[in-house]
Amino acid sequence: DGGITQSPKYLFRKEGQNVTLSCEQNLNHDAMYWYRQDPGQGLRLIYYSQIVNDFQKGDIAEGYSVSREKKESFPLTVTSAQKNPTAFYLCASSIPDRINSPLHFGNGTRLTVT
Amino acid sequence: GNSVTQMEGPVTLSEEAFLTINCTYTATGYPSLFWYVQYPGEGLQLLLKATKADDKGSNKGFEATYRKETTSFHLEKGSVQVSDSAVYFCALSEGAAAGNKLTFGGGTRVLVKP
Numbered sequence: 071d072g073g074i075t076q077s078p079k080y081l082f083r084k085e086g087q088n089v090t091l092s093c094e095q096n097l098n099h100d101a102m103y104w105y106r107q108d109p110g111q112g113l114r115l116i117y118y119s120q121i122v123n124d125f126q127k128g129d130i131a132e133g134y135s136v137s138r139e140k141k142e143s144f145p146l147t148v149t150s151a152q153k154n155p156t157a158f159y160l161c162a163s164s165i166p167d168r169i170n171s172p173l174h175f176g177n178g179t180r181l182t183v184t
Numbered sequence: 185g186n187s188v189t190q191m192e193g194p195v196t197l198s199e200e201a202f203l204t205i206n207c208t209y210t211a212t213g214y215p216s217l218f219w220y221v222q223y224p225g226e227g228l229q230l231l232l233k234a235t236k237a238d239d240k241g242s243n244k245g246f247e248a249t250y251r252k253e254t255t256s257f258h259l260e261k262g263s264v265q266v267s268d269s270a271v272y273f274c275a276l277s278e279g280a281a282a283g284n285k286l287t288f289g290g291g292t293r294v295l296v297k298p
Contacts, residue, residue, distance in 0.1 A: 074227075076227075101283060101284060103285070103286075105288075110290060110291070111290055112188075112273060112288040112289055112290040112291050113228075113273070113286075113288040114288075115285060115286075118283055118285060120283050126283070128285070160227055160228065162227075162228075164284045165284075171280070171284055172218060172230045172233060173228075173230075173284065173286055174230075175220075175227035175228040175229070176227050177225075177226050177227045178225075178226070178227050
């Protein structure tokens with residue numbers, strides 16, 4: 071079955087360490103997205119990529135970095151510069167050139183930084 | 185910029201009760217509108233969508249009508265079940281030209297009691 075795989079489901083890090091969250095999709099979608107979810111605040115866009123080797127900042131990109139070397143993969147690095155990294159991170163994908171194409175989401179990674 | 189406002193929860197109902205979750209939006213163009221559902225510990229799943237004014241999206245007994253005159257997309261279900269307990273998100277997209285990015289509301293938690 072096609073889908074989006076985020077790993078691991080839970081991740082724990084010490085403050086000051088960088089951490090990379092994995093996102094892999096086998097839906098053959100060109101576009102991929104990273105959202106952050108905080109309790110009661112909905113989802114906010116961190117970065118998105120419409121094609122391999124290209125990506126754009128979303129609304130809250132500070133303290134994060136991404137790469138898009140392969141169509142299937144869009145890893146997110148949470149750097150030590152991110153002031154409040156503890157959150158639930160969701161990866162998504164879509165077909166960017168199809169009108170009104172919905173986003174397909176992975177099951178998320180819950181990151182806890184202490 | 186775009187924004188989505190939905191009623192705050194939690195909304196607590198008895199089984200077979202009628203559910204309404206209000207959603208209003210602000211957008212510069214003619215967005216598509218979506219409802220997503222999130223079950224505990226999981227990512228988001230598309231529930232329904234509407235792409236133009238007066239369209240009605242429907243799925244699993246849920247319905248929402250795109251009302252351009254009131255900039256609203258309220259979600260309704262006539263008879264809820266315990267399995268409908270989840271967090272519901274209203275979202276808008278300005279389409280492929282804007283990278284199919286979604287702008288989300290803050291989410292509404294629904295709890296259905298037997």
